[in-house]
Amino acid sequence: MSGYVFAICFAVLTVLVIFSLLRSRHMREKYATAWMLVAVAVLVVAVFPGILDWLAALFGIKTPINLVFFVASLALLLISVQYSVELSRLEERSRKLSEEVAILRAEVEDVRAAVEGGQTNGRTSRQ
Numbered sequence: 257m258s259g260y261v262f263a264i265c266f267a268v269l270t271v272l273v274i275f276s277l278l279r280s281r282h283m284r285e286k287y288a289t290a291w292m293l294v295a296v297a298v299l300v301v302a303v304f305p306g307i308l309d310w311l312a313a314l315f316g317i318k319t320p321i322n323l324v325f326f327v328a329s330l331a332l333l334l335i336s337v338q339y340s341v342e343l344s345r346l347e348e349r350s351r352k353l354s355e356e357v358a359i360l361r362a363e364v365e366d367v368r369a370a371v372e373g374g375q376t377n378g379r380t381s382r383q
Contacts, residue, residue, distance in 0.1 A: 263302035270295040294331070 274291050277283035283291075301308050308320040317323045 260302045260305060263298050267295045267299035267302060270298070290335075 270291065274283065274288050274295070278285065278288050308323065312318070312320040312323045315323065317326070
């Protein structure tokens with residue numbers, strides 16, 4: 257199997273997996289869009305391999321595979337930054353939720369203590 261056929265199969269498989277993950281709600285649309293773009297880019301390069309040579313020459317890169325490695329490294333860097341931002345946002349949300357739960361627990365304990373205190377006083381006054 258040639259590399260181009262493998263790339264086409266990979267792109268088609270990626271699209272199918274992304275649609276399956278979207279349908280089962282295991283992936284959000286904003287992430288699926290990025291992966292669809294990757295699959296389309298791989299498909300275009302596999303169908304028209306001359307594009308990679310042209311882009312490498314356009315950017316002054318001697319071999320097209322170096323362009324592929326550079327773009328892949330850049331994509332991984334951007335994904336890492338995006339995940340860091342998302343993680344920071346989720347940590348902040350988790351902290352706020354923990355604080356709210358602690359406040360609610362304290363309020364429940366206060367109410368429980370007030371109710372138990374009222375029942376005890378009510379029982380002693382009836383006797």
